[in-house]
Amino acid sequence: MPEPGPRVGIAGLGLIGASLALALRESAHAAAIHGWDRDAAIGERAACSGVIDRACADLAQLRRDVDVLVIAVPTLAAASLLRELLAAGEAGASLPIITDVASVKGPLRDVAAAADPALAARFVPGHPIAGSERSGLAAADATLFREHRVILTPLAATDAKALAVVTAMWEAAGAVVETLAVDEHDAVLAATSHLPHVLAFALVDALARSERSDDIFRFAAGGFRDFTRIASSDPVMWRDVTVANAPALLEVIDDFTRRLADLRGAVADGNAAALESTFRHAKAARDEFSQDLSGRMRRASETGG
Amino acid sequence: MPEPGPRVGIAGLGLIGASLALALRESAHAAAIHGWDRDAAIGERAACSGVIDRACADLAQLRRDVDVLVIAVPTLAAASLLRELLAAGEAGASLPIITDVASVKGPLRDVAAAADPALAARFVPGHPIAGSERSGLAAADATLFREHRVILTPLAATDAKALAVVTAMWEAAGAVVETLAVDEHDAVLAATSHLPHVLAFALVDALARSERSDDIFRFAAGGFRDFTRIASSDPVMWRDVTVANAPALLEVIDDFTRRLADLRGAVADGNAAALESTFRHAKAARDEFSQDLSGRMRRASETGG
Numbered sequence: 332m333p334e335p336g337p338r339v340g341i342a343g344l345g346l347i348g349a350s351l352a353l354a355l356r357e358s359a360h361a362a363a364i365h366g367w368d369r370d371a372a373i374g375e376r377a378a379c380s381g382v383i384d385r386a387c388a389d390l391a392q393l394r395r396d397v398d399v400l401v402i403a404v405p406t407l408a409a410a411s412l413l414r415e416l417l418a419a420g421e422a423g424a425s426l427p428i429i430t431d432v433a434s435v436k437g438p439l440r441d442v443a444a445a446a447d448p449a450l451a452a453r454f455v456p457g458h459p460i461a462g463s464e465r466s467g468l469a470a471a472d473a474t475l476f477r478e479h480r481v482i483l484t485p486l487a488a489t490d491a492k493a494l495a496v497v498t499a500m501w502e503a504a505g506a507v508v509e510t511l512a513v514d515e516h517d518a519v520l521a522a523t524s525h526l527p528h529v530l531a532f533a534l535v536d537a538l539a540r541s542e543r544s545d546d547i548f549r550f551a552a553g554g555f556r557d558f559t560r561i562a563s564s565d566p567v568m569w570r571d572v573t574v575a576n577a578p579a580l581l582e583v584i585d586d587f588t589r590r591l592a593d594l595r596g597a598v599a600d601g602n603a604a605a606l607e608s609t610f611r612h613a614k615a616a617r618d619e620f621s622q623d624l625s626g627r628m629r630r631a632s633e634t635g636g
Numbered sequence: 637m638p639e640p641g642p643r644v645g646i647a648g649l650g651l652i653g654a655s656l657a658l659a660l661r662e663s664a665h666a667a668a669i670h671g672w673d674r675d676a677a678i679g680e681r682a683a684c685s686g687v688i689d690r691a692c693a694d695l696a697q698l699r700r701d702v703d704v705l706v707i708a709v710p711t712l713a714a715a716s717l718l719r720e721l722l723a724a725g726e727a728g729a730s731l732p733i734i735t736d737v738a739s740v741k742g743p744l745r746d747v748a749a750a751a752d753p754a755l756a757a758r759f760v761p762g763h764p765i766a767g768s769e770r771s772g773l774a775a776a777d778a779t780l781f782r783e784h785r786v787i788l789t790p791l792a793a794t795d796a797k798a799l800a801v802v803t804a805m806w807e808a809a810g811a812v813v814e815t816l817a818v819d820e821h822d823a824v825l826a827a828t829s830h831l832p833h834v835l836a837f838a839l840v841d842a843l844a845r846s847e848r849s850d851d852i853f854r855f856a857a858g859g860f861r862d863f864t865r866i867a868s869s870d871p872v873m874w875r876d877v878t879v880a881n882a883p884a885l886l887e888v889i890d891d892f893t894r895r896l897a898d899l900r901g902a903v904a905d906g907n908a909a910a911l912e913s914t915f916r917h918a919k920a921a922r923d924e925f926s927q928d929l930s931g932r933m934r935r936a937s938e939t940g941g
Binding site: 549567606 | 765766784820825831833854858861864866868869871876878888889906908915916917918919922923926
């Protein structure tokens with residue numbers, strides 16, 4: 332008989348937390364799945380619909396009942412839950428292995444760095460690169476992570492066994508696990524995700540304030556819709572991400588602003604050769620990325636069930 | 637018996653020109669459809685496959701054989717073909733009604749302004765807001781313009797009868813025809829199309845030049861793919877558009893750069909309230925636009941055959 336899997340606890344039953352619960356249930360990886368949500372009604376609903384086995388009354392109960400605890404709330408709230416868990420450890424409670432799903436890893440690293448290293452050893456920071464325009468328990472999807480990347484950013488203090496347990500959990504959910512240093516993670520995500528969101532928000536805001544905004548939105552079409560889709564994202568989540576990742580985000584904003592100023596100069600000078608060269612370079616890089624991504628998505632659908 | 641429709645000539649048998657030919661054929665609007673392409677092999681192929689009735693040997697023959705001539709080539713080439721047609725008129729040839737499909741109207745207005753007003757009267761500048769990532773004759777689609785907007789930008793010299801004939805032609809192709817002044821058109825398109833392309837090209841170029849570009853493209857996902865799709869557009873076409881629409885483009889680049897600098901300041905100051913307020917404003921405008929566009933597209937599919 333195989334060794335029973337870990338009891339997994341999920342704090343925060345939104346899209347990511349509930350999808351992880353469903354994926355672990357489908358793969359029979361966890362011996363039990365407990366859940367807790369700040370909104371008790373969501374915990375009840377998740378238990379009644381079978382997304383989790385049992386809803387816990389509070390975070391302390393969740394901590395006591397599980398082997399691995401996944402903090403599945405947004406960045407700033409995640410740092411505050413981690414602080415609460417480590418404080419319980421410092422008060423003598425035994426801690427499960429702890430991981431999280433926040434988009435920015437710096438604030439969680441800082442919380443762990445302020446704790447006793449023996450406790451910080453239990454913490455494995457993580458970030459699944461998956462999501463949806465939909466959100467909440469109702470949008471939960473057992474296949475959300477399949478062939479998607481999960482980036483773990485182990486700290487110097489992180490215990491190797493804890494890292495292995497969290498890696499195995501995400502692999503059971505169908506994900507491809509990779510590791511990065513915290514600062515590298517935050518710099519890469521600033522470039523691929525946080526900067527594009529800021530640009531999309533800034534563009535739509537600028538156009539909405541324009542004196543000809545009525546005509547602008549009236550004549551915009553499909554290309555504009557795709558380009559600005561991420562400007563329909565949750566303003567509160569993105570406020571927190573931009574605040575939490577400010578240093579890395581400022582660096583990529585400044586880098587982008589310099590490139591845009593170069594292009595502006597080429598437009599002003601009618602420098603057709605410089606414009607064409609930049610556009611060619613960008614198209615080549617984007618076409619290559621797009622092929623790689625299509626390959627990843629094809630593999631995901633081939634392994635789908 | 638109804639009056640026979642106009643003989644339509646199409647100069648340039650790429651995606652737009654060939655799709656218009658197919659749409660006019662389907663609606664039985666034109667008495668005949670003649671075509672010409674700089675690449676004679678494309679003209680032959682269009683005639684053999686029945687996209688057009690007959691391929692003309694040169695632009696002069698096309699001009700002589702039709703009642704309405706559509707210049708369906710990119711912006712800078714369109715200005716040069718228009719100049720050639722007006723010069724033939726000045727040399728005594730009789731001119732058909734002339735229209736075009738270029739993305740920037742200023743250069744065509746300037747060419748017409750330099751001609752005899754009696755000849756310029758035959759010219760109706762136009763721009764169908766439709767396209768595809770695919771291009772060329774092989775991508776032609778009779779439904780490309782259905783429920784899409786076509787913006788006509790009649791000049792002071794434009795004859796009212798010519799405007800009515802071009803309007804009827806686009807309506808026969810299924811489009812919704814609107815008129816704008818040339819400068820308003822170029823300003824609106826700079827905002828909704830040309831600026832987003834420049835931002836997408838600048839972003840991908842900046843990231844490709846980054847020292848961590850390998851990790852950046854490796855961890856980028858679906859949101860990044862949508863945001864950067866337009867950076868896969870044709871570099872030569874976009875070089876010409878940015879050169880041709882430089883004044884309006886510079887204005888919206890500068891406006892955008894100011895808004896981005898404001899947001900950068902809010903990130904640097906940790907001004908969460910300012911960030912949230914901008915993100916909320918942008919999301920509201922983008923959600924409203926998206927609903928309007930969905931309504932337009934639903935109507936297009938309902939009228940589809």
